[in-house]
Amino acid sequence: xxxxxxxxxxxxxxxxxxxSTLFNGLTGLRQHVGNWPGKTVEKKxxxxxxxxxxxxxxxxxxxxxxxxxxxxxxxxxxxxxxGKSDVVCILADSSQLERSLYMLSDFAGIEVPCFLLLNxxxxxxxxxxxxxxKEMSDKLGIPVVLFSAPDVKKYxxxxxxxxxxxxxxxxxxxxSLEQKYKDxxxxxxxxNIIGDYKDGNRTGMWLAIKTLEGDLPVTAKVKAELGNxxxxxxxxxxxxxxxxxxxxxxxxxxxxxxxxxxxxxxEKKAAGLGKFDRLITHRIWGKPVVxxxxxxxxxxxxxPALPFMGIGSAIGSAAxxxxxxxxxxxxxxxxxxxLCDVLLRCFSFVIQMLGFVFGVTLVFGLLEEVGIMAxxxxxxxxxxxxxxxxxxxxxxxxxSFGCTMGGAAGTRVIDNWGQKVLTIALxxxxxxxxxxxxxxxxxxxxxxxxxxxxxxVILIVMILHMWLTAMLFxxxxxxxxxxxxxxMELPPYHKPKWGSLFRFVLGRTKDTFFRSFKVVAxxxxxxxxxxxTSSGVAGDSILFKxxxxxxxxxxxxxxxxxxxxxxxASSLGKEGALGxxxxxxxxxxxxxxxxxxxxxxxxxxxxxxxxxxxxxxxxAFIFAITFNMPCIVALAATYQETHSAKWTAIIGLYYTFTxxxxxxxxxxxxxxxx
Amino acid sequence: xxxxxxxxxxxxxxxxxVNGDARYVGRITSIGITPGCxxxxxxxxxxxxxxxxxRDTMIALNHKExxxxxxxxxxx
Numbered sequence: 001x002x003x004x005x006x007x008x009x010x011x012x013x014x015x016x017x018x019x020s021t022l023f024n025g026l027t028g029l030r031q032h033v034g035n036w037p038g039k040t041v042e043k044k045x046x047x048x049x050x051x052x053x054x055x056x057x058x059x060x061x062x063x064x065x066x067x068x069x070x071x072x073x074x075x076x077x078x079x080x081x082x083g084k085s086d087v088v089c090i091l092a093d094s095s096q097l098e099r100s101l102y103m104l105s106d107f108a109g110i111e112v113p114c115f116l117l118l119n120x121x122x123x124x125x126x127x128x129x130x131x132x133x134k135e136m137s138d139k140l141g142i143p144v145v146l147f148s149a150p151d152v153k154k155y156x157x158x159x160x161x162x163x164x165x166x167x168x169x170x171x172x173x174x175x176s177l178e179q180k181y182k183d184x185x186x187x188x189x190x191x192n193i194i195g196d197y198k199d200g201n202r203t204g205m206w207l208a209i210k211t212l213e214g215d216l217p218v219t220a221k222v223k224a225e226l227g228n229x230x231x232x233x234x235x236x237x238x239x240x241x242x243x244x245x246x247x248x249x250x251x252x253x254x255x256x257x258x259x260x261x262x263x264x265x266x267e268k269k270a271a272g273l274g275k276f277d278r279l280i281t282h283r284i285w286g287k288p289v290v291x292x293x294x295x296x297x298x299x300x301x302x303x304p305a306l307p308f309m310g311i312g313s314a315i316g317s318a319a320x321x322x323x324x325x326x327x328x329x330x331x332x333x334x335x336x337x338x339l340c341d342v343l344l345r346c347f348s349f350v351i352q353m354l355g356f357v358f359g360v361t362l363v364f365g366l367l368e369e370v371g372i373m374a375x376x377x378x379x380x381x382x383x384x385x386x387x388x389x390x391x392x393x394x395x396x397x398x399x400s401f402g403c404t405m406g407g408a409a410g411t412r413v414i415d416n417w418g419q420k421v422l423t424i425a426l427x428x429x430x431x432x433x434x435x436x437x438x439x440x441x442x443x444x445x446x447x448x449x450x451x452x453x454x455x456x457v458i459l460i461v462m463i464l465h466m467w468l469t470a471m472l473f474x475x476x477x478x479x480x481x482x483x484x485x486x487x488m489e490l491p492p493y494h495k496p497k498w499g500s501l502f503r504f505v506l507g508r509t510k511d512t513f514f515r516s517f518k519v520v521a522x523x524x525x526x527x528x529x530x531x532x533t534s535s536g537v538a539g540d541s542i543l544f545k546x547x548x549x550x551x552x553x554x555x556x557x558x559x560x561x562x563x564x565x566x567x568x569a570s571s572l573g574k575e576g577a578l579g580x581x582x583x584x585x586x587x588x589x590x591x592x593x594x595x596x597x598x599x600x601x602x603x604x605x606x607x608x609x610x611x612x613x614x615x616x617x618x619x620a621f622i623f624a625i626t627f628n629m630p631c632i633v634a635l636a637a638t639y640q641e642t643h644s645a646k647w648t649a650i651i652g653l654y655y656t657f658t659x660x661x662x663x664x665x666x667x668x669x670x671x672x673x674x
Numbered sequence: 675x676x677x678x679x680x681x682x683x684x685x686x687x688x689x690x691x692v693n694g695d696a697r698y699v700g701r702i703t704s705i706g707i708t709p710g711c712x713x714x715x716x717x718x719x720x721x722x723x724x725x726x727x728x729r730d731t732m733i734a735l736n737h738k739e740x741x742x743x744x745x746x747x748x749x750x
Contacts, residue, residue: 065704069697099706099729106704127730214696246692249703250710272727273716283719378734381723485736486723487701492732 006047006054007166008084012076012107013091014100015062015415016491018119021369022091023059024500024507025155031507035643036075040417042643050159058085062415066106067210067245068217070482071417080110081202087165088114094124094131094146095492097264098256105252108174109206115143115165117158122148123492132263139259141173176258178205180251186241187212187248193234197225212244274493277375286379293376294398297367301359301406308355316348334532342528346521350513353405353633357512360409362505364395368413369501371491381486387470388478390414391486393423400427401436404630408637409512418477421642425473425651428634429465431458431626434574439626445606446618454619458626461662465627469654516636519648523632527572543568544584557660558620558667563613567624567663571656573631577621578605585612616670624663629655678735678743679724681715687745688712694742702743705733712748 002008013019024031027046036043044059060079061072068074080088090107092100097118104116118124118131137144143161148154164170181187191208198204199221210218211234219238223231238244273281280289319340326336367373373392380391387393392414400407407427414420431439439458443451530543547554547561547568554564562584570577585608613621629635629652639648681687689711692699706729707713716732717725723734 064701067700067704069700096730099731102704102706213700243692243699245696245700245703246708249708253706253708253711273725281717281722281725283722374734378723378725381734381736382721484698484701485739486734487705487736487739488723488734489705490725490732490734 002056004054006056007086008056008058009162010058010060010080010085010088011091012060012080012088012103013062013119014064014093014103016374016489017062017091017093017100017103019059019062019091020504021497021500022089022117022119022158023057024504025497026055027057028503029507029510033508033511039071039075040644041071041075042417050162055162065102067213068215072415074217080107080112081200083112083201086113087162088112089117089162090114091117091119094118094121094129095127096489097124097129097131097260098253101256101259102252104172105177105255108172108177109203109209111171111201111203113165113169114172115145115161115170116140117145117147117161119147120494121146123494127266129264129266135263136259139173139176139263142170174203174205177251177255180255181205181209181248184212184244184247184251186237186244189237190234193226193230193237194222197222199225209248211238212241213248214238214244277490280372280375281378290376290379290394291398293367293372294395297363298360298399298402298406301356301363303359304362305355305359308358309352312348312350312352312355315351316345319344319348337528337532338525342524343521346517346524349633350517350520350636353516353637354509354513356403356406357409357637358505358509360399360406361412361508362501364410364413365501365505366496369494369496371493373413374488374490377488378486378490385485387422387426387466388474388483389419389423389426389470390416393419393426396423396427397430400430400432402433404428404430404432404634405637408634408641411641412508416478417642418479418482421644421647422470422473422477424638424641425477425647425654426466426469428630428638428651428655429462429469429627431462432574432630432634434631435626438574438578439622442609442618442622445609446613446615454622458623461623461627465658465662472654512637512640515640516633519636519639520632523635524572527569557624557664558617558670559624559663560613560617563617563621563624567621567628567659570625571629571632573633574625574628577625581605581609585609615674616667619670620663620667623666624659626659627655627662628659675744676747677741678713678715678726678745679718679737679740681718681745681747683715683718686712686714686748688748689743690746691744692742693744694739698739698742702735706731707733707743713745 011019011023023044023046026048030048031044031046034043035041041061046057048055048057058079060076063070063073063076066073066077079085088107090104092104107114118133121131124131131146133144133146143164145157145161147158187208190211191204194204194208196204197207199207207218207222211222223234226234280286322344323336323340326340327333376395377391380394384391384393395413396407396410399410404427408424411420411423414423440451440455443454447454531541533540543565544561547565551561554561559567562581565584566577566580569580582605635648635652638651639645642648675690676687678687689707689709691709692702692707711728713726713728715724716727722737724737724740725732725734
């Protein structure tokens, strides 16, 4: 119960148990995404009202058990043990009932009111499974609901079970499970040593079985409670006991089998791979099919993105006229520029970005929900494991050839934070659509027929860059001790729950808007201040002055002050690099945030570039902007997905630095050739 | 006695033991692969995770680590 008398429900379930669908269905847009205190795991909370009561829902991370192998598992069980929730809703997948009831058996022994939701009962029915929920409820002593979450209107059974569990404080009956545990001699010994000790709502049984399983935090806690003599006794039992976790697991599944034996009737059905599964898991065709699926998904995600992009760019194009109008009514140019050139344009970028985030989250959220993402993970597991990543990471990488921000948004389907951040960090090295619009043109201009060679070298450097970045960041983000081979369920294909998915995507898009606008506005304001001049002559700005002053240094990296300023500006958007060069070389007007991101350029830009930039410098410049930070919006998306200002800054600075190093190498190789 | 990773496509077995470090054994237990459990190999390609069917679930397992799991061959 919260201070405001709201009832707190915790949702507990394995991955693919339909937990997120239920959460979205219950809470709609009333959700809040944050971080668990001191951890990098995403914390999702929402609320809903039923009858005259208000409920708070905590969506716990999806884990397979309540052991202490990962941050997600520790957060989940500590939250339950903390007593912050009034009732725990345990989800199991009816179509894979025995396996997914493991969570219930692992929870057994924690004395918190709870009820069991047997989700996807429609799928189970199609399988010819007949589940007697009433009988299971009698055996377990808690409400058991057969459930499939097609639409919000059918949540009545859920509410009813919830109210019963809260009113009667229904606690799981564990006596038959403990009976099974007692067949393990070491368990009985540990149980005796522990005696009457309880830790909050965690009973002696739960503590004893976790100790037997070799659970380090629980063992430490228990030892701290017992006297020296008993601790020594406990240690000697544990030394004797081998593979406690396997023995405990056998008991749990024996209990589950007993539970379902009378209550579930099923026809034996031979399962195998369906047609599409045979194709996507094919040794030769699998990878091409995955790549095609992702590219198709990317294409489709542009459809919902287009209206946003239209609105966004319309807002952006209003900036100049509005600026004129403000100046006309006597508004100081500084204020007018800040309002129109900075804030309005930032707003325009973010709106355009939202369209893409919306499209990518929707399409790839759909692929995840349907079950295709798990297959993609399988197909690319071996390739991506070399970087310390999941197979799913191939999806953000491919999207990043189009747009890095979309790639970052796509990492949502990666359930491990470290792997998510590493995927984003690597995807920055992939030249995005904006780079592809600039690079071939510049390469052709300076190197003519050698253009394909330059492109090929860029692609090779990209792979080396990703490999090096994985080496540098990998250890910190994905600890080698936590790297483990694939153990993953390939869920049966599910029909998407559109309502729940839309609610989720809308909530996510709203969240992205506020976070991203903050980042984009701050970065754009800094750039704008650096390039602002009261005289209107670009050469008077701080950016240009500093650029000119440090030219001796930047020349080592192969950049004159003009190309260096353009390089810095390309951090905001790569198309802008040409716009900035155009402004500088043609000597017209001042640099605005607008010109930094749009490719408005002088008609004779080509001649200007050829006249002012040597071949080695051009090569350096090409590498510098290709491997620079993709754009501010990608930076904002990175912050939005990682929830970490620290890692966003590290990745940003790392890319600025490595782009300069690459430019330096390119320049000095160029000097040897020409 | 055979290693799970040695079973060919469509062969069935009953898990007799699960070995490896505590972390691995914990994870494999929580996904339902415990001694006594019946498994059928759906796909066993080189350089790809192994796909098995156990407890009504299709599960992909790292190939190398699956040699930690021993099975008793079973007739269908």
